[in-house]
Amino acid sequence: MSSSAIALEATPVAAITTRKAPTVIREPQWVKWLLITVGLGWFAALLLLPLATVFIQALSPGLAFFWHAISEPDALSALGLTALVTLCAVPLNLLFGIAAAWAIARFRFPGRQLLITIIDLPFSVSPVIAGLMLVLLFGSRGWFGDWLSEHDIKVIFATPGIILATTFITVPFVVRELLPQMEARGPEEEEAAIMLGASGLQMFWRVTLPGIRWSLMYGLLLCTARAVGEFGAVSVVSGHIRGQTNTLPLHIEILYNEYQTGAAFAVASLLALFGIFTLLGETLLARLRGQPTKSH
Numbered sequence: 001m002s003s004s005a006i007a008l009e010a011t012p013v014a015a016i017t018t019r020k021a022p023t024v025i026r027e028p029q030w031v032k033w034l035l036i037t038v039g040l041g042w043f044a045a046l047l048l049l050p051l052a053t054v055f056i057q058a059l060s061p062g063l064a065f066f067w068h069a070i071s072e073p074d075a076l077s078a079l080g081l082t083a084l085v086t087l088c089a090v091p092l093n094l095l096f097g098i099a100a101a102w103a104i105a106r107f108r109f110p111g112r113q114l115l116i117t118i119i120d121l122p123f124s125v126s127p128v129i130a131g132l133m134l135v136l137l138f139g140s141r142g143w144f145g146d147w148l149s150e151h152d153i154k155v156i157f158a159t160p161g162i163i164l165a166t167t168f169i170t171v172p173f174v175v176r177e178l179l180p181q182m183e184a185r186g187p188e189e190e191e192a193a194i195m196l197g198a199s200g201l202q203m204f205w206r207v208t209l210p211g212i213r214w215s216l217m218y219g220l221l222l223c224t225a226r227a228v229g230e231f232g233a234v235s236v237v238s239g240h241i242r243g244q245t246n247t248l249p250l251h252i253e254i255l256y257n258e259y260q261t262g263a264a265f266a267v268a269s270l271l272a273l274f275g276i277f278t279l280l281g282e283t284l285l286a287r288l289r290g291q292p293t294k295s296h
Helices: 003-010 013-017 029-059 063-071 073-106 112-119 127-138 145-150 159-169 171-185 188-195 200-229 232-238 248-257 261-290
Strands: none
Touching: 029 063, 029 261, 063 073, 063 261, 073 112, 073 159, 073 171, 073 200, 073 248, 073 261, 112 171, 127 159, 127 232, 159 171, 159 200, 159 232, 171 200, 188 200, 200 261, 232 248, 248 261
């Protein structure tokens, strides 16, 4: 008989049954309500109050003024350019994000850690610096400036430069949402599908994609929100040409600098509404992600 069993037999039954449960330390009620009050007050002061101010200032001149501010030609041009840039940058980051996350999660290769660092570069570099880097590369005096001029290709102070800047700034969002999910799942299911005769495309659509769909949608949502609201890098490469290279954030800045405060807040309310819908979309995705999968 082992020593642990002998010690257990030697222990009185009363000592075992009367052993006390660990004491749970509870904070006083006033501490709980104080923390809740501070949290809600901070949330209201930094988020709710500025958001409410935007809508109040936008609607205070009247609905007719609001409609005119968001439907005049420069505002519509800025809205259209913002939509175009977003529709170009988000799919590019979708393709790159899936490829990069797959490569990092499934393979070990020289430069893997360097690739992860480069993907995180837009998080650590100021957007203004990112815009300046693009100017140094594609500007008239940049590295590729002479070649672009010879072929009559305009990147800086044109739509392609805005798309490049927005794409660079939004690179990490899809990758950073997919990578933890793909590393946690592991390659076992994909390897089993290949061994059972599935092609690479069939494996992706029927095994990989269903497993990462929630992370993919969440990453696309964040990427879209950042693309719509990007200001710093776009401001450097756009040239602020009214009606041509102004996105919504740049159009708001111009209106505000020209003391057209009401119009600036009216256009800003569109971005605020998009931000609210983004938060609602994140909440919906979080709830759907937490629901158990129904078996068929």
